[in-house]
Amino acid sequence: MNGDAALARGDARKTAEGLAHLSGFGNEHASEAVPGALPVGRNAPQRAPLGLYAEQLSGTAFTEPRAHNRRSWLYRIRPSAAHPAFTHTHNGHLRTAPFTESVPDPNRLRWNPLPEPVEGTDFLAGLWTLGGNGDVTQRTGMAVHLYHATDSMDRVFSNADGELLIVPERGGLLLRTEFGLLHVEPGHVALIPRGVRFRVELLDTAPNRGQSPTARGYVCENYGAPFQLPDLGPIGANGLANARDFLAPVAAYEDVEGPVEVVNKFCGNLWTATYDHSPLDVVAWHGNHVPYVYDLRRFNVIGSISYDHPDPSIFTVLTSPSDTPGLAGVDFVVFAPRWLVGEDTFRPPYFHRNVMSEYMGLIEGAYDAKAEGFVPGGGSLHNMMSAHGPDRETFDRASAAELKPQKVDDGLAFMFETRWPVTLTAQAARADHLQSHYDDVWRGLERHFRPLH
Numbered sequence: 540m541n542g543d544a545a546l547a548r549g550d551a552r553k554t555a556e557g558l559a560h561l562s563g564f565g566n567e568h569a570s571e572a573v574p575g576a577l578p579v580g581r582n583a584p585q586r587a588p589l590g591l592y593a594e595q596l597s598g599t600a601f602t603e604p605r606a607h608n609r610r611s612w613l614y615r616i617r618p619s620a621a622h623p624a625f626t627h628t629h630n631g632h633l634r635t636a637p638f639t640e641s642v643p644d645p646n647r648l649r650w651n652p653l654p655e656p657v658e659g660t661d662f663l664a665g666l667w668t669l670g671g672n673g674d675v676t677q678r679t680g681m682a683v684h685l686y687h688a689t690d691s692m693d694r695v696f697s698n699a700d701g702e703l704l705i706v707p708e709r710g711g712l713l714l715r716t717e718f719g720l721l722h723v724e725p726g727h728v729a730l731i732p733r734g735v736r737f738r739v740e741l742l743d744t745a746p747n748r749g750q751s752p753t754a755r756g757y758v759c760e761n762y763g764a765p766f767q768l769p770d771l772g773p774i775g776a777n778g779l780a781n782a783r784d785f786l787a788p789v790a791a792y793e794d795v796e797g798p799v800e801v802v803n804k805f806c807g808n809l810w811t812a813t814y815d816h817s818p819l820d821v822v823a824w825h826g827n828h829v830p831y832v833y834d835l836r837r838f839n840v841i842g843s844i845s846y847d848h849p850d851p852s853i854f855t856v857l858t859s860p861s862d863t864p865g866l867a868g869v870d871f872v873v874f875a876p877r878w879l880v881g882e883d884t885f886r887p888p889y890f891h892r893n894v895m896s897e898y899m900g901l902i903e904g905a906y907d908a909k910a911e912g913f914v915p916g917g918g919s920l921h922n923m924m925s926a927h928g929p930d931r932e933t934f935d936r937a938s939a940a941e942l943k944p945q946k947v948d949d950g951l952a953f954m955f956e957t958r959w960p961v962t963l964t965a966q967a968a969r970a971d972h973l974q975s976h977y978d979d980v981w982r983g984l985e986r987h988f989r990p991l992h
């Protein structure tokens with residue numbers, strides 16, 4: 540198709556490891572791949588520098604408060620408007636809210652990892668929707684997707700329906716976006732804002748797949764307000780995910796003439812068009828509607844240094860606020876390495892029933908509330924008011940443990956926590972990799988009640 544794509548097969552890893560970045564979440568970044576490409580002192584000069592076209596991409600309404608406003612100005616070889624009509628194409632395993640394929644399920648549910656993909660599956664074809672909530676046409680709610688892939692994308696994807704938080708579990712990715720290149724590895728997340736075009740290239744070869752690259756992970760599609768850093772309240776000015784650890788790309792562009800397939804997800808359907816050039820042709824840009832990569836191990840974990848297990852909201856990396864203060868459309872939460880020092884405290888997550896609904900995934904290792912069955916690449920869903928907590932083995936162990944300082948660093952789990960129940964897609968409700976006896980992890984929790992006489 541083009542020189543860049545051919546180069547990606549052999550040199551993507553080398554390209555990924557030499558990338559420069561711009562530091563800081565929500566900053567007004569500016570970057571130019573060619574000196575002089577960025578206009579000075581105005582956004583839309585009569586003639587943009589170097590013969591480029593000026594174009595604004597907004598992620599919020601023009602009139603939203605300044606603190607929430609997201610937009611970027613792009614200076615590109617051709618305006619985005621220069622494209623032929625899109626035609627509807629098949630959606631593969633991708634589904635979108637409203638989710639109506641199954642009855643909302645109050646049961647605790649858990650899945651093993653997706654089966655291995657067939658050869659020739661790229662990131663887009665490998666997206667598999669588990670479920671979600673809200674209504675994409677109302678810009679509310681979220682979807683939980685998993686992905687698995689064997690091939691780099693040759694085509695370019697953009698999502699009008701929301702932003703995409705990509706959580707790799709296996710295999711590094713090189714993301715070629717309109718704003719430049721990002722490198723994301725398991726243990727990192729990437730955030731692609733609504734409408735930003737990008738291509739996913741695979742970096743790694745799995746031991747059991749010969750020379751074929753492979754990638755696997757999770758995606759939170761957020762239809763609602765863009766993710767932002769949570770307020771810190773009495774924590775103070777620092778802590779949790781620090782703004783400077785979010786890395787935006789520097790401008791990089793493809794100057795490619797020739798057919799390029801561009802797939803656009805719009806109100807739940809995939810639409811395709813063949814451009815006569817690459818739309819990744821942005822030579823300079825400035826603004827705050829930009830993609831990011833973030834290393835979850837940079838998360839500054841705040842916890843109890845006296846007693847009790849804090850509510851997991853203390854582990855929030857990013858939050859999509861709703862119109863109700865404190866009520867998130869979706870939170871992204873990480874259970875990062877940390878010390879447990881609570882005195883007279885049951886230290887793993889407590890038993891609970893929550894109004895919020897929780898999808899959990901595991902990037903590596905093990906999770907401290909589940910001794911087994913919750914594996915990297917798998918996931919669990921605990922919908923609104925479903926009763927859950929530690930399994931019996933964890934309860935017994937933690938109830939008897941010596942309460943010396945304990946480092947929890949043998950796993951990296953995360954949660955998409957959302958205000959509405961997650962309704963499953965038909966494929967998730969009927970999946971062969973849906974575990975059939977998840978309830979058994981809470982069997983055998985014996986009564987210990989001994990009333991005093």
Ligand SMILES: [Fe+2]
Pocket residue numbers: 891897921927
């Ligand atoms: Fe929970």
